Structures are given as C-alpha cells and as structure tokens.
Amino acid sequence: MSSDVIIRVADLGKGFRSYEHPADRLKQTLYALAARLTPFKTLKRRLSLRAIECARVFWALRHVDLEVRRGETVGIIGRNGSGKSTLLQMVCGTLAPTEGTVVTQGRVAALLELGSGFDVEFTGRENVYMNGQLHGLTKEQIDERFDRIAEFADIGDFLDQPVKTYSSGMFVRLAFAVIAHVDADVLIIDEALAVGDAFFTQKCMRFLRKFMQTGTVLFVSHDSSAIRSLCTRAMWMDHGQVIEIGEAKEVCNRYLEAYYEEHQGKSRSSATAEKTEVLAATERRDRRDQYRTQVNGAVRNFVFDPEHSHSGSGAATIERVEMLKGDGSTLLWIAGQENVVLKVTARVFETLEEPVLGFTIKDKLGRPLFGDTTFWVARDSGGGVTTGDRIVAEFAFAMPILLPGDYAVDVAIADAARPRDAQVLHWQHDVYLFKSDAATSSTGLIGMPMHEISLEVVHLHTS
Numbered sequence: 227m228s229s230d231v232i233i234r235v236a237d238l239g240k241g242f243r244s245y246e247h248p249a250d251r252l253k254q255t256l257y258a259l260a261a262r263l264t265p266f267k268t269l270k271r272r273l274s275l276r277a278i279e280c281a282r283v284f285w286a287l288r289h290v291d292l293e294v295r296r297g298e299t300v301g302i303i304g305r306n307g308s309g310k311s312t313l314l315q316m317v318c319g320t321l322a323p324t325e326g327t328v329v330t331q332g333r334v335a336a337l338l339e340l341g342s343g344f345d346v347e348f349t350g351r352e353n354v355y356m357n358g359q360l361h362g363l364t365k366e367q368i369d370e371r372f373d374r375i376a377e378f379a380d381i382g383d384f385l386d387q388p389v390k391t392y393s394s395g396m397f398v399r400l401a402f403a404v405i406a407h408v409d410a411d412v413l414i415i416d417e418a419l420a421v422g423d424a425f426f427t428q429k430c431m432r433f434l435r436k437f438m439q440t441g442t443v444l445f446v447s448h449d450s451s452a453i454r455s456l457c458t459r460a461m462w463m464d465h466g467q468v469i470e471i472g473e474a475k476e477v478c479n480r481y482l483e484a485y486y487e488e489h490q491g492k493s494r495s496s497a498t499a500e501k502t503e504v505l506a507a508t509e510r511r512d513r514r515d516q517y518r519t520q521v522n523g524a525v526r527n528f529v530f531d532p533e534h535s536h537s538g539s540g541a542a543t544i545e546r547v548e549m550l551k552g553d554g555s556t557l558l559w560i561a562g563q564e565n566v567v568l569k570v571t572a573r574v575f576e577t578l579e580e581p582v583l584g585f586t587i588k589d590k591l592g593r594p595l596f597g598d599t600t601f602w603v604a605r606d607s608g609g610g611v612t613t614g615d616r617i618v619a620e621f622a623f624a625m626p627i628l629l630p631g632d633y634a635v636d637v638a639i640a641d642a643a644r645p646r647d648a649q650v651l652h653w654q655h656d657v658y659l660f661k662s663d664a665a666t667s668s669t670g671l672i673g674m675p676m677h678e679i680s681l682e683v684v685h686l687h688t689s
Contacts, residue, residue, distance in 0.1 A: 230295050230296055231293050231294070231295055231296075231331075232294055232295065232296045232330065232331045232332060232411065232412060232442050233292070233293070233294040233317060233328075233329075233330050233331075233412065233442070233444065234292075234293050234294075234327075234328070234329045234330075235290055235291060235292040235293075235313070235316075235317065235326070235327075235328050236291055236326055236327045236328075236329075237289055237290075237291060237325065237326040237327070238287060238288075238289075238290040238291070238313070238316060238323055238325070238326035238327070238328060239285060239287055239288040239289060239290070239323065239324050239325040239326050240285070240286050240287040240288075240309075240312050240316060240321065240323055240324050241283040241284065241285045241286070241288075241324040241325075242283070242284045242286060243281040243282070243283055243284075244281065244282050244283075244284060245280070245281055245282070246282070250280045250281065251280075251281075253276075253277075253280045254277045254280035254281055257273050257274070257276045257277035257280065258273075258274070258277040260273050261273035261274045261277060285466055286309050286312045286466050287309040287312050287313055287316075287466045287467075288325075288466050288467060289326075289467065289468075290309075290313060290326070290463075290466075290467070290468055291468070292461060292468070292471070294442060294444060295442075296411075296442055297440065297441070297442060298442055298443075298458050298459060299438050299442070299443040299445065299456055299457045299458050299459075300443070300444055300445070300457060300458070300459045300460065300461065301445045301446070301447060301452075301453035301456065301457035301459070301460040301461070301474055302314075302444070302445070302446045302447075302460070302461050302463060303446075303447065303448070303450060303453050303460055303461070303462055303463070303477070303478060303481055304462055304463035304464055304469075304481070305448075305464065305485070307465075308463040308464050308465060308466065309463050309465075309466040309467075310416070310446045310463055311338070311416050311417075311446065312466075313463070314336070314338060314414050314416050314444065314446060315338060316328050317330065317334070317414060317444065318334060318336040318338065318414055319334075320336075320338070330412065331411070332410075332411025332412055332442075333361065333362055333408065333409065333410045333411050333412070334410060334411070334412045334414060335361055335404075335405035335408050335410035335412070335413055335414070336405070336413075336414040336415075336416075337398070337401055337402055337405055337413075337414070337415045337416065338414070338416045343356075343357050343360060343401070344356075344357065344389050344397070344400075344401070345389070346388065346389045346390035347388060347389075347390065348388065348389060349385070349386050349387060349388055349389065350379075350381065350384060350385040350386065350387065350389055350392070350400050351385050351386055353389055353400065354368065354372065354375055354376075354400070354403075354404055355368050357401070357404045358371075358404055358407075358408060361404070361405070361408040361410070362408070363408055371407045374407055375403045375404060375406075375407050376403075378399075378402075378403035378406055378407070378429070379399045379400045379402075379403035380399065380426075381396050381399055381400060384396060385400075395423055395426070398426070399426055402426075402430055406430075406433050406437075410441065411441060411442060412441065412442045412443070412444065413434075413437060413441060413442070413443045413444070414443075414444045414445075415434075415443070415444070415445050415446065416446045417446055417447055417448065424590065424632040424634060424656070424659050425634075425656050425659070427590055427632075428588070428590070428592055428634050428655065428656045429655075429656075431590075431591050431592035432592055432655075434456065435456075435592065438456070443456070443457075445457060450478040450481065450482055451591070451629075452591055453474055453477075453478050454474050454475050454478050455591050455593060456591065457474040458473075458474060459471065459472065459473065459474055459477075460472065460473070460474040460477035460478060461477070462477050462480070462481045469481075528582055528599060528601040528640075528642045529599075530584050530586075530599065530638050530640065530650065530653075539576075539648065539651055540575060540576075540651075541574070541575055541576035541578065541641070541651045542572050542573065542574045542575060542576070542578065542581070542617075542639045542641075542651040542652055543572065543573055543575075543639075543651075543652045544570065544571075544572050544637055544638070544639060544652050544654050544657065545571045545572060545573050545616075546569075546570075546571040547568070547569070547570050547571075547635065547637050547654070547657045547658050548568070548569040548658075549566060549567070549568050549569075549635070549658055549660060550566070550567045550568075550569060551564060551565065551566065552564070552565035552566075552567075557660060558660055558661065559660055559661040559662065559663055560625050560628065560660060560661075560662050560663070560664070561662075561663055561664050562625060562626065562627030562628065562662070562664045562673065562675065563624060563625060563626075563627065563675045564624070564625045565622070565624065565625075566622070566623055566624070566625045567620055567621065567622045568585055568620070568621040568623075568635070569618065569619070569620050570583050570585065570618070570619045570620075570621075570637050570639075571616065571617070571618050571619075572616070572617045572618075572619075572639045572652070573615075573616055573617075574611045574612070574613060574614065574615045574616070574617060575613055575614075576613060577610060577611070577612050577613065578610055578611050578641045578643075578651075579610045579641060579642075579643035579644075580610070580641055580642035580643040581600075581610070581611055581617055581639065581640075581641060581642075582599050582600055582601050582639070582640045582641070582642050583599065583600050583617065583619040583637070583638070583639050583640075584597060584598060584599030584600065584601075584637070584638055584640070585597050585598065585599075585621060585635055585636065585637045585638075586635070586636045587633055587634070587635055588633065588634050588635075588636065589628075589629075589631065589632075589633055589671065590631055590632050590633070590634075593671070595626075595628070595633075595671055595672055596626070596672065597636075598621060598623075600619045601642060617639070624675070626672045626673060626674060626675070627664050627672065627673030627674070627675065628662040628664060628671075628672060628673070629662065629664065629671065629673075630662055630663055630664060631661070631662055632659060632660075632661055633659070633660055633661070633662060634655075634656040634658070634659050635656070635657055635658040635659075635660075636653065636654065636655050636656065636657065637653075637654050637657050637658075638650055638651075638652065638653040638654070639651050639652050
C-alpha cells in the first residue's frame with residue numbers, strides 16, 4: 227500500500243443473512259457444525275451447500291473499490307439504502323466485511339450513528355475517557371485535553387449525567403468534541419452533523435475546514451451542496467454498488483440529474499412563505515459611492531481578516547445584534563427581497579482612531595455569502611471614539627433570495643488605524659441565526675431578485 231494512499235478498499239462486499247422460518251436458522255447452524263466435524267470432503271461440501279441454502283443473503287454492498295489519498299476530502303452521496311453507512315462502518319472496523327479487504331493507515335476517528343462508542347449507563351465524563359482511549363489516547367493525554375473537549379461540547383452540567391439522559395443533539399456534541407481532540411489522521415463522518423443545532427454545526431464546520439488543510443476526511447451526506455463545498459472528490463453509490471467516482475461537482479450534478487429524472491412527473495410541493503415588505507423594483511443607490519468618487523489615486527480599503535478572527539484586546543466588545551424587518555419587528559425567517567436592517571451595538575473601553583464595524587452572513591456550512599463594513603461611512607460619525615462611548619452601526623439592505631435552510635451572522639469591531647494583526651478588537655461567531663423559506667427556481671448560493679422575466683413565443687407560418 228502506497229504511503230500516499232491512506233484508505234484502500236478492494237472488492238468489498240457485505241451480505242446479511244435472512245431466514246424465511248425460525249427453524250431455518252437452527253438448520254443452518256447444525257449443517258455448518260456437521261460440515262466442520264466430518265472428515266469426508268464430499269460430505270463436507272454437501273453439508274456446506276445445505277447450510278447456505280437455509281438462508282437468503284441480502285448484499286448491502288458488493289464489489290466496491292476506493293482509494294483515498296492523504297490530505298483528500300472524499301464525499302459519498304446516494305439515496306437511503308445505497309450502502310454508504312455500511313461502507314463507513316467497515317472502513318472504521320466496526321463491521322466485518324463478508325468479502326474483500328479494507329486497509330487504513332494512521333489513526334482513524336469516526337462519527338457514525340448516534341451513540342456509537344458510548345455506554346449509555348456511563349456519564350458523559352466517563353464516556354470521554356473511554357472513547358478517547360478507544361481512539362488511542364492515554365489517560366494522561368485525555369486529562370490534558372479534557373477542559374478543551376468539555377468547552378467544545380458545551381453541554382454544561384449534563385457532562386456528569388448518564389448518557390442515556392442525553393438528547394440526540396447532546397450525543398453529537400460530545401462525540402464530535404472527542405474526535406476533534408484525538409489527533410486523528412482520518413476523520414469519518416456519517417451525516418451525524420445534521421442532528422446538531424445551527425450554532426454547533428457552524429463550530430464543527432470551522433473545525434472541519436481547519437482539519438482538511440492537513441488531514442483526510444471521508445464524508446457521507448445527502449446534501450449535495452455540502453459535498454461540493456467540502457470535498458475534492460465524490461463517490462456516488464446506489465443499491466450497494468459504485469455508480470461513479472470523480473470530481474465532486476460533476477458527480478453531484480449527475481446524481482441530481484438521475485434523481486430528478488427518476489422522479490419526473492411526481493407531484494412536488496414547496497411551502498411558500500408569506501413575504502414581509504418586499505422591495506419594489508425601483509432605483510436603488512449605495513450611499514458610499516459619494517466617498518469613493520472623492521478619493522484621488524489609490525483607494526484605501528479595509529477587510530476583516532478571518533485569520534485574526536479570534537483576536538481580541540478588550541478595547542471594545544459587541545454588546546447587541548439585531549436583525550429587523552422594515553416595520554421594526556425582529557426578523558427570524560426570510561423569503562427573500564425583504565427590507566432588512568442589521569443593527570450592531572458595541573461598547574468602547576479604549577480610545578479608537580478609526581472604529582469599523584462589520585458583518586458576514588454564512589450558510590450552514592460556514593461559507594461566507596455576503597457582508598459589509600462601516601469603513602466608507604466612518605467619516606460621518608465624527609472621527610475617533612473614547613473610553614465609555616457606545617457605537618451603533620446600521621446596515622440597511624435588500625435581502626437576497628437564499629436557498630432554504632439555516633443561516634448565521636458573524637459580527638466584528640476593529641480599529642483600522644492599528645497594525646493589521648491587531649486590528650480586530652472583538653469578533654463574535656454565529657451571534658444571530660435566521661432561516662430561509664424561499665420558494666424559488668433560482669440557482670446558486672444566492673438568488674438575485676429579477677426586475678422582470680418575460681417569455682415570448684413567435685409562431686412562424688409557412689405557406
């Protein structure tokens with residue numbers, strides 16, 4: 227096995243036996259036992275065949291070949307029952323193959339079905355130590371990392387309660403917190419993040435994107451956008467067999483085409499959300515344009531640097547974040563095209579020369595969709611601020627059409643006059659969540675409101 231190939235699956239298959247009658251199970255056991263005990267080869271063969279005939283075999287997976295190289299992120303996509311989870315369990319070693327081989331290199335950490343690797347009678351704390359040792363950590367290593375694991379899971383006093391009292395979301399929180407701290411070479415994740423809440427999913431995605439820079443990930447999801455975003459390659463499975471392996475975007479596109487072709491003609495309904503104060507298609511103007519046109523020569527700009535998103539000097543803090551509809555009420559879900567005001571309030575504890583507030587709106591995978599800052603309008607605020615001042619920024623905009631799902635808002639405050647690595651004073655992740663229920667045929671991450679869509683049919687008459 228090449229040192230580059232960290233997972234190799236060769237002609238892998240998994241069959242499950244089923245019996246028409248309870249007595250058939252006993253017959254198979256007796257025939258198999260007799261076949262092992264008899265010294266006669268001809269009789270042994272006949273007894274073995276009779277044992278096989280007592281049961282029917284359902285092949286959940288068969289003739290699967292896959293190689294995953296070090297540093298790759300490979301997604302597995304397919305409908306329920308296609309064999310995705312069975313494949314991951316055999317790669318992890320929790321399920322023995324019926325035929326074929328699986329070879330892995332390095333430490334493998336897996337997040338499979340809820341509760342796997344946990345004893346429900348033990349407390350969360352006890353399960354952290356047990357699960358960590360199953361992943362190859364010593365007790366001393368777990369002691370050293372326990373506080374970070376507990377902080378990542380963020381389940382409070384439930385950490386010392388029996389796991390059987392946990393909700394499904396708490397299961398996932400604790401399980402992911404453990405595998406995030408075991409120094410794994412390979413992460414295997416089976417749709418488990420779909421159970422967690424939006425805040426925790428954002429935290430997991432930040433960890434995954436960082437891990438993917440050096441580690442290897444095998445990722446199962448029904449969400450084709452997640453496969454496209456996270457994975458370098460994808461494998462499409464159906465009825466226990468591999469249909470296609472290739473570039474993630476191309477494989478996902480062909481999978482969706484096949485899925486919708488199969489379901490063409492079946493009725494599909496979508497919930498239409500009641501829109502709140504949708505903007506009319508009138509002329510809109512960005513107030514910052516007047517400042518841009520006044521600048522001669524090179525234009526100085528400011529962009530919040532994600533590399534310094536965890537920095538904070540205590541010079542200022544974000545106090546409050548509100549997203550409001552046009553009538554001033556709180557916005558919790560959108561249909562697209564609404565008048566929206568994002569209001570950010572910060573408190574200052576040191577003198578700031580060029581205070582800047584900004585925001586970013588992200589999808590459930592942590593991908594930044596759009597955002598802005600107050601950099602270009604700061605001169606209207608009267609310059610710097612001093613200790614005890616409060617800054618209020620308002621961003622008024624027309625909400626684009628977002629695909630149905632959960633979205634999060636990051637906000638930050640900075641001093642643009644400081645050195646680049648010390649500009650960010652406070653950054654808050656996922657400080658505001660909202661949901662999109664858009665019913666639209668638009669494509670892409672963001673749909674833009676159309677002023678008009680028309681269709682004309684021209685009939686050509688021939689003599």
